[in-house]
Amino acid sequence: MAKLSRILAWLTVAALGTLAVATIALHRGEQISAMWLVLAAACTYALGYRFYSKFISAKVLALDALRATPAERLENGRDFVPTNKWVVFGHHFAAIAGPGPLIGPVLAAQFGYLPGTLWILAGAVFGGCVQDFVILLFSVRRDGKCLTEMARDEIGRVGGFVAYVAVLSIIVILLGAGALIVVNALKSSPWGVFTIAMTIPIAVLMGFYVRRLRPGKVLESSVLGFILVILAILAGQRISQNATTAPWFTFGAPTLAILIIIYGYAASALPVWMLLAPRDYLSTFVKLGTIGLLAIGIIAWHPTLHMPPLTRFVDGTGPVFSGNVFPFAFITIACGAVSGFHSLISSGTTPKLIRRETEIRMVGYGAMMAESMVAIMATVAACVLQPGTYFAINSPAGIVGRTADTAVATISGWGFPVTADGMHALALAVGEQTLFNRTGGAPAFAVGMAQIFSNSLGGQAVMAIWYHFAIMFEALFILTVLDAGTRVGRFMVQDALGHLWKPLGRTSWYPSILGTSALIVGAWGYFLWQGVKDPLGGINSLWPLFGICNQLLATVALCVATTIIVKTHKARFASVTLAPLVWLIAVTFTASWHKIFDANPRIGFLAHARQLAAGAPSHEVSRLIFNDRLDAIVTGALVSLVTLILLESAWLWIRVASGSQKPVVSEVPFAITRFAEEQG
Amino acid sequence: MNPTAWLRNVVTLFVTCMREIFDESAYMRFLQQRRMRSSPEAYAEFSKDRAATMTRRPRCC
Numbered sequence: 001m002a003k004l005s006r007i008l009a010w011l012t013v014a015a016l017g018t019l020a021v022a023t024i025a026l027h028r029g030e031q032i033s034a035m036w037l038v039l040a041a042a043c044t045y046a047l048g049y050r051f052y053s054k055f056i057s058a059k060v061l062a063l064d065a066l067r068a069t070p071a072e073r074l075e076n077g078r079d080f081v082p083t084n085k086w087v088v089f090g091h092h093f094a095a096i097a098g099p100g101p102l103i104g105p106v107l108a109a110q111f112g113y114l115p116g117t118l119w120i121l122a123g124a125v126f127g128g129c130v131q132d133f134v135i136l137l138f139s140v141r142r143d144g145k146c147l148t149e150m151a152r153d154e155i156g157r158v159g160g161f162v163a164y165v166a167v168l169s170i171i172v173i174l175l176g177a178g179a180l181i182v183v184n185a186l187k188s189s190p191w192g193v194f195t196i197a198m199t200i201p202i203a204v205l206m207g208f209y210v211r212r213l214r215p216g217k218v219l220e221s222s223v224l225g226f227i228l229v230i231l232a233i234l235a236g237q238r239i240s241q242n243a244t245t246a247p248w249f250t251f252g253a254p255t256l257a258i259l260i261i262i263y264g265y266a267a268s269a270l271p272v273w274m275l276l277a278p279r280d281y282l283s284t285f286v287k288l289g290t291i292g293l294l295a296i297g298i299i300a301w302h303p304t305l306h307m308p309p310l311t312r313f314v315d316g317t318g319p320v321f322s323g324n325v326f327p328f329a330f331i332t333i334a335c336g337a338v339s340g341f342h343s344l345i346s347s348g349t350t351p352k353l354i355r356r357e358t359e360i361r362m363v364g365y366g367a368m369m370a371e372s373m374v375a376i377m378a379t380v381a382a383c384v385l386q387p388g389t390y391f392a393i394n395s396p397a398g399i400v401g402r403t404a405d406t407a408v409a410t411i412s413g414w415g416f417p418v419t420a421d422g423m424h425a426l427a428l429a430v431g432e433q434t435l436f437n438r439t440g441g442a443p444a445f446a447v448g449m450a451q452i453f454s455n456s457l458g459g460q461a462v463m464a465i466w467y468h469f470a471i472m473f474e475a476l477f478i479l480t481v482l483d484a485g486t487r488v489g490r491f492m493v494q495d496a497l498g499h500l501w502k503p504l505g506r507t508s509w510y511p512s513i514l515g516t517s518a519l520i521v522g523a524w525g526y527f528l529w530q531g532v533k534d535p536l537g538g539i540n541s542l543w544p545l546f547g548i549c550n551q552l553l554a555t556v557a558l559c560v561a562t563t564i565i566v567k568t569h570k571a572r573f574a575s576v577t578l579a580p581l582v583w584l585i586a587v588t589f590t591a592s593w594h595k596i597f598d599a600n601p602r603i604g605f606l607a608h609a610r611q612l613a614a615g616a617p618s619h620e621v622s623r624l625i626f627n628d629r630l631d632a633i634v635t636g637a638l639v640s641l642v643t644l645i646l647l648e649s650a651w652l653w654i655r656v657a658s659g660s661q662k663p664v665v666s667e668v669p670f671a672i673t674r675f676a677e678e679q680g
Numbered sequence: 681m682n683p684t685a686w687l688r689n690v691v692t693l694f695v696t697c698m699r700e701i702f703d704e705s706a707y708m709r710f711l712q713q714r715r716m717r718s719s720p721e722a723y724a725e726f727s728k729d730r731a732a733t734m735t736r737r738p739r740c741c
Binding site: 077078081083084086087089090091094210211212215216217218219222271272273277281284285288 | 693696697698699700701702703704706707708709710712713718719720722723724726727729731
């Protein structure tokens, strides 16, 4: 009877999920409720977790409840700590959920809500969750080794080198793209600049509080920091409305870019406890709270989606970024569907906390499902906006024109009506001077989020507060990634340079710190500057480049996973990682080809360089041509490196499958767990 | 399980999770291991000990 009830319950979930997906996919010409997206996601994730992840656990990975994990065997109370599975889940989710699942879906909404939603659901269940899950297990079985070490041990030296280069490249391009999003969100916004500037002394104060006044009381200091940030938002409104103080905090994009570069360098070289650690805590606190609030807001308001399921821009002529729905929707949304960066976290801190192997399914597969849900919420936030408003905010001046009149004429001409008065009223409602040409995704997401929040709590009167809360949340988020990413990149460079000359590898030697920090900040600062000076808004070049890097890293991770599956005589189940791998190869290689060689200058780097070269020469034009060629070389080099790892892996699979090579895996030997008596 | 006990468990779990995410549990373990009492000096030592791990911890995009 109980079994029958369970079958009926799961059939109901499947029927509801099918109905929701069919409603999303088949409705044309009338608006649907955002709750259909939420329902489709909830049912898809429930089915994916219950059936697909269970199949992978039982048949492919053979999770062993009796096998001791490194957290137990190497327990040291520091890195290796057997931890409650829900706590590890929270820890892992806090590390994987960054600005990516919020920004990517907002940008991809230019195609309509359908392509992004379907990719987020299918990509997560069959790709992203699987990648995070298998890499986490394989790292646990190798004493918490990182992806680059696993690539070297299981595939070969080329694999290790490619993984290293891919990780470093993705960090640099991610930081450049992230910084550009912050610049675009804060330019000409004294309110936003003041709030974000205030987070620096607030973080320093938190550091002092937790180190001197109440040692170790991080949660307490985070609550205090959060209250101070809210006060800074409220004060920011006054500052922006005062004719004397507003100009002090009003900056153009180039000035903001320089300030962020200086900040990044200083944050990278300062002691951790002073800025990085408290800021990281504050950002995590705000992040977890805001994501929870957004979920409650969407359910409470259950808004209608104004964006159509598909827009005319699936043909590649979109103003937000150029390129057809295939492959560009699939590289624009990486985090939320499949993100290679997650493989670094699944093979970083998390494997050292896992108490029992059987808990890996919930942490690896489950946390990625939660992040995917965040991406669905971002899609909702973008699509509750009127399409005309969405395009007015997200389109660069180079496409729609520099004045409000030309922008509304162009956007209305596309079939998405918008008026200059309406945009002006919206800008006033959110406390900004203008919302035109605010590319990068963050302002559009903030407007959508402010609408959701103000409709659920406080009404239109507090829309400006919610908007600036959302901007603060995103900028704080990204600046934290910037702090941490610059340091991670710096350590990677120091590790490598240490092989050439030992003192360069010493992380406490100041000449090395200053030199390598300058190298990393200079690298992402260059991409940031390139984006700021780009007449097409920068995001058009940088975000696809970042998406390609991220997905190429996922390709490396899935190559490692497939190799281990083949070596452990499970080749018949290799399709679990091989299928998303093949899909990612198709997506990233096609996207790379278009970005380098497409004849359309809005898509292809080289075509754009040729177009510029045909015009009047100037110093500015020469610099833009150089940037285009550099972007093409970076893309080409990464694809070539990943091709090498693919060839090396495929050759290994063939030799192992044909029996001409004895498979050797570097798993640690089995040891029985002391938690064997526990259930589950 | 009665609702009150269930709710208490959920709150306990939530607090434990927050304490772990915000490194308060790590600090407690550090104090226990070193047999120290919480003080500015102990926290400074913990921060130094923790810095290497924390700064190498990747944060996703």
